[in-house]
Amino acid sequence: MAELGGTRSPAAAGRSGIASRDANGAGVQVKPGRHREATLYRALAGAGAGDGRTLEQLREAARSSYETLPLPVWRRSGFWTTSLEGLDLGALSVRPAASATDSAGVLELVQRTLPDRAPAGRLVQSAGAVVQVELDPELQARGVILCSLEDAFREHLELVAPWYSKRLTIDRHKLEAANAAFWSGGAFLHVPAGVVVDAPFEIVYAIDSPGVAQYARTLVLGGQTSEFRVHEYELAEDFDGQALHAGAFELYLQDGARCRLAQLQDWGTGEVFDVSTRFVGVGRDAYCHWLPALLGGHLVHQHRELAVSEPGGEMAFRGIFFSEEHEHLDLFAVDLHETGPSGGDVHWRGAATGESRASFEGLIQIDPGAQQTHTYLQIHSMMLSPKARVDAIPSVLVSADDVSASHGGTAGELDEAAIFYMQTRGLDRPAAVRVIVEGFFEPLIAELEDEPLEQLVRAKVADKLAAAREDIETYATSR
Numbered sequence: 001m002a003e004l005g006g007t008r009s010p011a012a013a014g015r016s017g018i019a020s021r022d023a024n025g026a027g028v029q030v031k032p033g034r035h036r037e038a039t040l041y042r043a044l045a046g047a048g049a050g051d052g053r054t055l056e057q058l059r060e061a062a063r064s065s066y067e068t069l070p071l072p073v074w075r076r077s078g079f080w081t082t083s084l085e086g087l088d089l090g091a092l093s094v095r096p097a098a099s100a101t102d103s104a105g106v107l108e109l110v111q112r113t114l115p116d117r118a119p120a121g122r123l124v125q126s127a128g129a130v131v132q133v134e135l136d137p138e139l140q141a142r143g144v145i146l147c148s149l150e151d152a153f154r155e156h157l158e159l160v161a162p163w164y165s166k167r168l169t170i171d172r173h174k175l176e177a178a179n180a181a182f183w184s185g186g187a188f189l190h191v192p193a194g195v196v197v198d199a200p201f202e203i204v205y206a207i208d209s210p211g212v213a214q215y216a217r218t219l220v221l222g223g224q225t226s227e228f229r230v231h232e233y234e235l236a237e238d239f240d241g242q243a244l245h246a247g248a249f250e251l252y253l254q255d256g257a258r259c260r261l262a263q264l265q266d267w268g269t270g271e272v273f274d275v276s277t278r279f280v281g282v283g284r285d286a287y288c289h290w291l292p293a294l295l296g297g298h299l300v301h302q303h304r305e306l307a308v309s310e311p312g313g314e315m316a317f318r319g320i321f322f323s324e325e326h327e328h329l330d331l332f333a334v335d336l337h338e339t340g341p342s343g344g345d346v347h348w349r350g351a352a353t354g355e356s357r358a359s360f361e362g363l364i365q366i367d368p369g370a371q372q373t374h375t376y377l378q379i380h381s382m383m384l385s386p387k388a389r390v391d392a393i394p395s396v397l398v399s400a401d402d403v404s405a406s407h408g409g410t411a412g413e414l415d416e417a418a419i420f421y422m423q424t425r426g427l428d429r430p431a432a433v434r435v436i437v438e439g440f441f442e443p444l445i446a447e448l449e450d451e452p453l454e455q456l457v458r459a460k461v462a463d464k465l466a467a468a469r470e471d472i473e474t475y476a477t478s479r
Helices: 055-068 100-113 137-141 149-155 174-182 416-424 429-448 451-467 469-478
Strands: 073-076 080-083 121-126 129-135 145-147 187-191 196-207 213-222 227-236 242-253 258-266 271-282 287-294 299-308 314-323 328-337 342-352 357-366 373-383 389-398 403-412
Touching (some): 055 174, 100 129, 100 196, 100 227, 121 145, 121 187, 149 187, 149 213, 174 213, 174 242, 196 242, 213 227, 227 242, 242 258, 242 287, 258 271, 287 299, 314 357, 314 451, 328 342, 328 373, 342 357, 342 429, 357 373, 357 403, 373 389
Parallel strands (some): 121 196, 187 213, 227 258, 258 287, 328 357, 342 373, 357 389
Antiparallel strands (some): 121 129, 145 187
C-alpha cells in the first residue's frame, strides 16, 4: 500500500474519543474532562496479536483498526499530554527506493554516521524498502540469518510465524495499527543456539527527505545459549517538512541466551515524528543489556518494555536522552517481571536545552508469583536552559510479597559548586559546563562496551552542547 492519504479517517486529527482496546478486549482508561481522548500509560504485559493468524489476516485486522482509530493523545501521569495534532498523516506516503540511485543518499548518510568497521552484518532500510543487506559468510554458514522481514516470511515461515507480534499488539492506537498493516521491508535476525558473535549486527532505518511515512518492523531471535550484539540506528538528514517513523521492534532471548542491544536515534533538524513500540523478552537464565541513546526528533513518543518471562532471567535497562530547541520527547519504559527469581536494574539519564520538553516515566511491574525478584529503577535528568522542562516519574507496581523493588528520580540544574571547582582547576566557565554535562552521561555511555559506538554517542552529545552553548552559558551565568 504505497499511498495512505486515501485511507485517512475523519477522526485522524485526534479530536474524537479514543476507541482502542487492550489485549483482553477491555477499554483503555481515559482522562475525564478536557482531554477525553488522552490514554494513560500502561505496560503491554500480556499476549500480543500473534495468536495463530496468518500475516495477511493480521494485516487486515490492523488495517481495519487503522481506518477507525483516531490519532492518539497520551496523558503523562497528570502532568501534560503528547498530541499528534500537528502531524498531517494524509500528506505522507511510503516511497520505497526503486533503484541504487534513489538510495544513494541514504547509504551515504549511513557511511557518514556509523562507525568505520566490519560488522557481523548490516541491513539498511530507506523509507519503505531495504536497500542493503550484508552478512559475514562465515556466520551465514553457521546458520545465522539476516534478511528483510518480508523475505523471512517467504523463506523461513516456520521460524518467524511463532514469534511475530507474539507480545506486540496491533490496535492500541492508529499508528500502531498503521505499522502492523502497512510495514514493508523490515528486518529479521536469527542467531541459532550456541552461536557466539563478537562483532555487532547493525540494523539501520533512515529517512533522507520529507513526505515519508516509514513503518519499521524488526524481529530478532536469539537461540539457546547464543551470545551476540545488535546495534539499531534511526537516522535522518536535515530537511524542511514532515516525516513519520512509526516503528515496532521485538527481541526474544531463549534459555541461556545473552544479548547486548544498543539503539541510537538522531532524526536531525527536520520535523520528524517518531511513535514507536519496542519489546524485549528474556527467557530462562537469559540476559539482556539494553541501552538506547535518544538524541533528536521533533516529537518522539516511545514505549519500551523489557520483560523477564522465565525463572533466572536478568536484565540491565540503561538509556540516555538529550532534547534541544523545541523538541518534545515522551518516553515510557517498563521493567516487567512475570516470574521469579529474576533480577533487574534500570538507570536512565537525560538533559534538555532550549525550549524542549522531555519526560521519562519508568515503571517496575512485578506480577503475581514473581517471587524473589530484585530490581531498582533510577532516572536522573538535567535542565540546561530556563525554558527547558524535564519530568522524571518513577513508579512501582508490585503484586508479590517476597521481592525487593525500589526507585528514585532527580531533576536539577547545573551545580554552581561543581562549576566553581572546575574553574579552580584551570577551566573557563564554558569548558567547565561542557565537562560536567559530558561527565553526567559518561557512566552510561561507558556501559556500551563498544569503543566506536561510545565515540559516536560522545560526539553527538558534544555537538548538541556546542549548538546550545550560548543558551547554556546564559542560563548558568544568570543564576
